[in-house]
Amino acid sequence: MTSPTGPVAAEQAYAFTKAxxxxxxxxxxxxxxxxAIGAQLGISRTPVHEAFLRLGAEQLxxxxxxKGAxxxxxxxxxxxDVLAMRRGIETSAAGQVCAAGGPSERTTALLRENLERQATFVAGSDVDGFVxxxxDFHALIVEASGNPIAQNFYEQLRGRQQRLRNLLLRIDPANLASAHSDHHRLxxxxxxxxxxxxxxxxxxHFDRYQGAI
Known part of the structure; x- marks a missing residue:
């Protein structure tokens, strides 16, 4: 099997390390x-270094x-700061949704299906699945606004949000049930x-994150 090289290998190293x-x-x-990363992926250090530079620019x-990084x-x-930006984006997006009379039937169905999936992950103490x-739940709220600018800003924050969620929910797995309850209310x-x-x-909901960090 041929190992990836060049941009393909750098992208692989970036995605692997970031995740x-x-x-x-x-x-x-x-x-x-x-x-070590190169050995795990079966690639040379050069594309890994390129990936590290990219992750350095993202302040990760x-x-x-x-020595590496x-x-x-x-x-x-x-x-x-992440929570403050999320609050601004999601509050604005929800305002647009409410001004339009609420979410579409499609979005409503997707939110309910998502909440059912969350319940399954809570029952199984599956942190990865719940995260x-x-x-997806919060992305649906922003997407429902139909505002491409809000969606773009949300995407820029998405990685940091995922890191924050993992940090919070692994500090105390009991937060899974609390977050699920918050999502039902939202x-x-x-x-x-x-x-x-x-x-x-x-x-x-966000105050719960603030209290755990």
Whole structure:
């Protein structure tokens, strides 16, 4: 089997390393070796170095001369900043949805299906599955606004949001049930077209993250 080279190998190294950082498998402060990543993927250090440069630009890694890189910890300040931006985007998106009379039948069905999936992950204490469903849930709210600018900003925050979710939900698995309950309230308020109720529920939801970081 031929190993990937050039841009393909660099993209593979980038996706592999980023996923491990966002999941918490590579924790803040941990030293990551270009050689070790290359060995795991069966590629040379050159594309791994290119991937590390890209992750450094995204402030997920801090490059260390001749050693590789150190995973940047998510600080309380960074976590608060991410939540503040999320609150702005989601509040605005929900406002547009409510002004239009509520979400479409399709979005309503997708929100309910998502909540059912979340319940399954809560019952099985499946953090990875719940984190993915959590991300999909909030993305559906932003998508329902039909605002491409809001969706673009949300996408830019998505990686940091995933890292924050993994951090919170692995600190205390009991947060899975609490987050699921929050999501039920958020969906209910959005479907009812209740913007003040949605905004209040979102503040409470994000306060739960703030208290854990």
């Amino acid at each position: 491990r950082i966002l999941s918490g498998e590579l924790s803040g402060g941990q030293l990551v070796s270009e050689g 890694l801090q490059l260390v001369s001749r 150190i995973v940047r910890p998510m600080t309380p300040t960074e976590a608060a 993915a469903a959590d991300d 969906a209910g308020r959005l479907i009812a077209g209740d913007r003040p109720g949605f905004d209040a529920a979102l503040v409470e």
